[in-house]
Amino acid sequence: MALPAITPYPMPGVADLPKNKVAWTPDPKRAVLLIHDMQRYFVEAFTAGASPVTELVSNIQQLRRHCASLGIPVVFSAQPGGQTPEQRGLLLDFWGGGINGGPLQKQIIDALTPSDGDIQLTKWTYSAFRRTNLLETMREKGKDQLIICGIYAHIGCLQTASDGFMSNIQPFLVADALGDFSLAHHQLALSYAAQLCAVTTTAHQVISALGPVASTSTSSGLSSHQVRADVAELLQVSLMELGENENLLERGMDSIRLMSLVERWRNAGAEVTFVELAERPTLTEWYAILGAQMLPPLAASTAQVALQRQA
Template identity: 45%
Template structure:
């Protein structure tokens, strides 16, 4: 089936409770910007949740640049063969074309020099990709996840991160979904089973406080 038209909704007002109390650490974390390609964002056109999503992903991206935290982009390749799509095609059809109109990431949040990219072909950014090895190479063992869609790739990636013993943090107001119910349900599943749910400002504040504490200790 094609991607659905996404109705207007606001970001969830309340945070989903998390079973764990992990804190993102500047010297351990990497940011994953998950599937923020035009093809997946087009159903949000004109929707206020898209504005909030882009603003919060941008804020996280900026904070990571300021703190020297690696930024990784997952993306799907366009015009995949039937073998590459596999059973995904039974649910979503042939997927995106290889035109930049589909495959590109919006300029405001696009990868910058020094950022990393991984190609994925299934819901999880870990499946049949270089993500796990990249995190090892970067000496990072926490994953902060933002992007789309919360109940599909975001949730599956968080589950895989946990099962790789990589604490995942899903940023509640830097992910979006087909509707608010799916968005909130995905956050509850993550908080109950896979990781910690935070807001963008929680993550950014944690990094700033850690830098201040380190500066104070050094002084």
């Protein structure tokens, strides 16, 4: 059965958070970020360019970038397409056969394409802990906190939080980095979590709690937009063509161009090496290496409009 189209609704913010029963705080030494089921099949049920999906994607991008900068593991869950009735289990009775419509439908959306260093889980039921190695992976890494974002808030995200809680994992449900069928469903998830199994919070609160990226290069004055512009110039492409998480070596970023970037960014005050860039060849990872400063939301929007006009 096809998913219903989701009518736009306002993304909850800090004023909409329910009162949390506990006062856990995200710790970069203890945390893992879970980006839950941000696949085309689910995301395309939302109205493109409208709330809540615009804030959903933007806030997940910010969380993902900051966590990667701090060395916090980033985990993507994704459901497989073409499941057999045995694999689908009782979900078949509630939701039908699941993802259909071709292989592209099961892919993570382009704006959040996983990097080589990210962990990818095949997810079979509501909870990302069931029939996966998520719990074992967290324990191996000495992690006992899970920051949860993605869709759908009252189904997989909430069930993952509840399941994690019962395994002594502290869950954080990021209210403005979740999406759901409606505002009522979204609020239901937040209310249940705050009362019984998790801390409800916002992307800004999580980023503030995790703290700034420790890097001597933050004083260089480099912004993420400047980094992107330098890369686009050397590759002779427009800024809008570059994906945050695509492999830039495959784009044509050879050793000569890499050395040119190293020299340019060192002159700007950044401490960076050729090897660092070559081993982690995506814009997202380079922002982290350079400690690139992010423009505030208004400035970022203005910059994007200017770039689109230039392109």
